[in-house]
Amino acid sequence: MDWQAIWLSARLAASTTAILLALGLPIAYWLAFSPRRWKFLVEALVALPLVLPPTVLGFYVLLAIGPRSPVGALYAKLTGGMLPFSFQGLLLASVLYSFPFTVQPVAAAFAAVDRKLLEVSWCLGVSRAATFRRVIVPLSLRGIATGAILSFAHTLGEFGVVLMVGGNIAGITRTVSISIYDQVEALNYGAAWETSLFLLSISFTVLALTYALQRRAWTVWPIN
C-alpha cells in the first residue's frame, strides 16, 4: 500500500477541515441570520462545487493561482515559491472544493437554533460574538461535527481537482486517489485493490458516524 500517499491525503484532509471550520462558521452564521435579500446568491456560490465538474473548478483555480495571476505573483513575492503543483496550492483548491460540505450542515444547524435564545442573550447584555460562542456553537455541535466529518471525507476522496492543480508528485501532491489511478495505469491491480478497499472502509466509517450523530445517540426509531 502507498503509505506516503495515504499520509499526504490525511494531512491534506485535516488541514482543509481546520481551515474550513475557521472560514465556514462565520459564513454559515451570516447565511443563517442575515436579513439580506440577495443572500441566495451567496448560497448558490457556496453550493457551486456540488454540481461543477472538478476539472472546471481545477482549471479556474489553476489559472487563478498561476505565477502570472495577481494571487500567484503575490504568493511568489511573499514566499518565493509557487502555488501550482505544491501542497499549499492543493490545500487552497481543496478548501474551495469542500466548502459546501462544511457550510451547509453548519448553516442548517445554526438556523435551527431558537432565535429567542439569541435575543434573550442580547437583552442580558451579552455581545453578538459572545452569544455565538456561548449559545449558538454549543447548540450546533452536531451540525459542526457533521460538516467537519463530511469535509474530511470529501477531501480524502477528491481526484479531478487534485490532478488539475497538484499534478502527481510523490510526497507532495500524490494523494490516495491519484495513487490508485497510477497503480491501475501500471496494471498493478493488487495494490489498487488494497488502497481502494482502504478508502472504501474509511468512507463508510465516516458516513456511518455522520448518520449516527444526526440520529441523536443510538435510537433507531423516534420514541417520543
Next chain:
Amino acid sequence: MADQLIFQCRKRLSKAFEVNADLLIPLDRAPVTVLFGPSGAGKTTLLRMLAGLERPDVGSIAFREHAWFDAARAIHLPPQERRAGFLFQDYALFPHLTVAENVAYAAPRQTARELLARFGLSELAASKPRAISGGQQQRVALARALGAAPALLLLDEPLSALDAATRSRMRYELRRMLLAGGVPAIVVTHDRMEAVALGDWMAVMVDGRIRQAGPVEEVFRRPADLQVAESVGVENVLAAEIAGRESGLLVLRVSGQVGEARIQCVDSGETGLVFACIRAEDVAITRQMDRVSSARNRLAGRVRSVMAEGALARVDLDCGFPLVALVTAQSAGELALREGEIVSAVVKATSVHLAAHGAVPTPERRDLQ
C-alpha cells in the same frame, strides 16, 4: 427628566396594520405596568421595540435620562446597551445549560448564588431546563434576567405557558417576585384578572394604539371609550379588605367616601388586600329593599345616572363607592329609575371575583389622573 419611560413610536407591520403607540409610564409610581389588550393588538411588538429587538420606523423611546431610540437623531441602542431583561412566553431557557448556569449566564457568581437561593432554586441547580416544571422555569427565567442587573423587565404573557391551576396561583407569586426584584416591569397580558392581580399601572392597547393608561382600578372603572370598555370587560373593580370568613364565605370590607359596605363572596383562600371584580351585567337592581333572595349581597345606593346603550341601560350607582350596573332598557323603564333615588343593588356571591394584590396602593397612586 423625571423617573419616566416615554415611548412614542410608529412601525408598519403590514399593509393593513400599524403600531402607533404613545405611552408614558411614571416608573416611580408604577412598579408593575400591565400592557393589556386583545391578541393581535401589537403588544408584543411594542415590547420588542422597547427591548431593542425591533426598530420602529419613526419616533423616540426615552428611559429615565437615556435616549434608547430617536429616529430624528439616528439613535438606536442595541439590546445590550438598554439592559431591558426580556422574558419570553415560553421562558427561552438555554437548553444546554443547567439551572445554575442559566441564572449565572450574565450574573457575577455571588449574585447568581443569592438569586438561586432567593428564588428557591438551589435544589434544582444541577437540573436541565426540560426536567423542571413550567412554574420553576419561570422562576429561573426571572432570576436569570435579574442577574444581569436590568434597568427594566419586559414580560410577554408570562403566565400563559402554565396550566390553569398554576396560573392563578402564580399571579400573586409573580407580583411578589417582581416587587422584590426592585426593577420596574412591563407585563403583557390579555387576561383581565391577570391585569388586576399584577399591575399598578395599566395601558390598554387596541388595534396598534394605546387607548388609555392610568392606575389599574381607574382604567377599569372609567374606560376612556367603548372599545376600551369592551376589552377590559369588568366595570367594577373595588379595592377591599378581608373582614372575616363565615360559613364558607369570605366577607370583604369595601371602603368608600361615606362609610363602608360589606360584600360576601366565595372563599378561595386569599388574604390581605384584594380587588373585588364585578361585571356590570352581574349587578341587578331592585326597589324591594328587604325581600329575601338567594343573592348574598344587597347594597343600598343612590342612582347617579342612567344611560341607554342600545337594548341595555348603564346605571351608575353611588353605594359609598361607585358601582356600575348593566340592566335591560326594559327593566330600567319598568323600574322608572331617576337620578338621586335610593335603590338596592343585588350581587350574587359567586359573581364577585377576587384578585389578590400584594402591595397596598400608595396614596399618591390614587391621585393620579
